[in-house]
Amino acid sequence: MPELVETIYEFQQKSSEKAIELKVGVLTSLGDILMNQYVTYFQKNKNILITVYSMEKNELIHSLNSGKIDIASSFLSDDETLENFEKVLFRMDKMVYYAPNITEICNTISIKTILNFPLVKYPPDNFMNKMIDQYFNIAGKVPVVAAQLPSPYAIIQYCKKNTAGALIAERLLNTLGDSYEHGYCNIDPSYTMKAFLLYKKENPKYRAIKLFIDYVVKLNKNNS
Amino acid sequence: MPELVETIYEFQQKSSEKAIELKVGVLTSLGDILMNQYVTYFQKNKNILITVYSMEKNELIHSLNSGKIDIASSFLSDDETLENFEKVLFRMDKMVYYAPNITEICNTISIKTILNFPLVKYPPDNFMNKMIDQYFNIAGKVPVVAAQLPSPYAIIQYCKKNTAGALIAERLLNTLGDSYEHGYCNIDPSYTMKAFLLYKKENPKYRAIKLFIDYVVKLNKNNS
Incomplete structure (x- = not known):
């Protein structure tokens, strides 16, 4: 049928x-x-x-x-x-640390160093926040929240203008184009x-x- | 109380x-x-x-x-x-015609010329589509739909890669940064x-x- x-x-x-x-x-x-x-x-x-x-x-x-x-x-x-x-x-999808005002030229950043800076997250109850929290569970600490924004585009834009970072899928940054291909680094431990x-x-x-x-x-x- | x-x-x-x-x-x-x-x-x-x-x-x-x-x-x-x-x-908010693959160096584009190219819109029933349709009512024609995408970011990105245009708020393009400041022109008649x-x-x-x-x-x- x-x-x-x-x-x-x-x-x-x-x-x-x-x-x-x-x-x-x-x-x-x-x-x-x-x-x-x-x-x-x-x-x-x-x-x-x-x-x-x-x-x-x-x-x-x-x-x-x-x-x-x-x-x-x-x-x-x-x-x-x-x-x-x-x-x-x-x-x-490989997650990277996007923080053009923090990372400068860096290849890899440790979870411990990431925790020194405020992190941009999604609004509470967002699925992605749970996945991000899961990552920071490894370190047993939670990052200070810089802002709670609804889309990766708003998050990326916020990191461009402020001293803050975010976990973003590398593929998304590459698709956005040339001006987003710098300002991020690999994270240690890695997270896919x-x-x-x-x-x-x-x-x-x-x-x-x-x-x-x-x-x-x-x-x-x-x-x- | x-x-x-x-x-x-x-x-x-x-x-x-x-x-x-x-x-x-x-x-x-x-x-x-x-x-x-x-x-x-x-x-x-x-x-x-x-x-x-x-x-x-x-x-x-x-x-x-x-x-x-x-x-x-x-x-x-x-x-x-x-x-x-x-x-x-x-x-x-002033609406402009974003079409980096069409407009080249142009100051103003007429509604008649816009209708010659496919337009990127939002999914059906979206409020913004109704406002866009209202604009094209002036010409008594509807543009061919290039794609139906959910966010201005996806629409802008689509116009960057394809021969298609979209009506976008100028303020949003300017906020996105340098690489979006070209490739759009004023529309005639204007629309705010x-x-x-x-x-x-x-x-x-x-x-x-x-x-x-x-x-x-x-x-x-x-x-x-």
Whole structure:
């Protein structure tokens, strides 16, 4: 039955010559701009229109359940179980310490040194804060909070103007462009976060979803 | 009675020497990074910790009603009535056409020329799209949609890499820094959007809210 629905859906799409629309929700801290390359590729090559949403963790799960989005792109913690969804690991994201007013020319900064400076975090109850707290658990100390801001872009901008630092995915800084490629260093101990794609198998757009997932996995394998 | 609650709240804050926390929600398309300057100022000078949230229009209104945030910073359309809240106009935001791959050196671009190129918009049902549609109503045409992205940062980044344009507040581009100061031009006819601060008078943090509002209004008067 799901296959029939899928076939009818695809037939309707083809007969109307309308692009299939995939709605992709991205975890805000993962960075919605990382989706841009896929938007361009799928529109040009596959007649798939990707609409991107930026959301917090709970909203992503809720929207995937309700059908507001077809795919979620999110970091997940190791102990997280999500029984309702298919789950594909597509990338290990290296976290770096972004602090252009602190780091100067440095290759690696220790967790102990990071703790000497205020850290920019997300608002309370944010999933990303829990992951950041988990990192500082190693040192048994919590950093002084410089500010609580809602997006990686606001956090990065804050660090550009103030003596403060933040843990940011290196890939996001590199995607933002030349002016963000300096001012950060590796952290010791290192910290990687697992980025997943989540979706429901019983979705009439399953074939388009699969096409998207396979492409994202392939592209990240090549670039990692 | 509200005054008593307010006094007790302030006394508790003072006696514990804890900073007052103001929760400010910003319309995503207005740009959360614009709040950074206030975060720094109030933390340094007034012992007020500002936590920033980025939200869509409906969520802003809902969060202000439920008390999740104390202040909302948002564009409003002219016909919008919000009876539950106090409303302060703090800025007229000039919209410009950002399209670094199209505009080259140009001072002003006509709505007719803009319509020749695909436009990057927000996802459907987004408040900002309605405002953008309102602008193109003047020409009686709708632009081809290049992509539907959730934040001004993703939109700007898309325009940097593709032959597409977007309507963005000039102030946001200038705040993002040097590398965004080129690649946009004025639009003809011009389009300004009204940016407001919304709050509830019956909030125990009213004095801190008032301090914040007055400062934002003053700073924008000086810079406009």
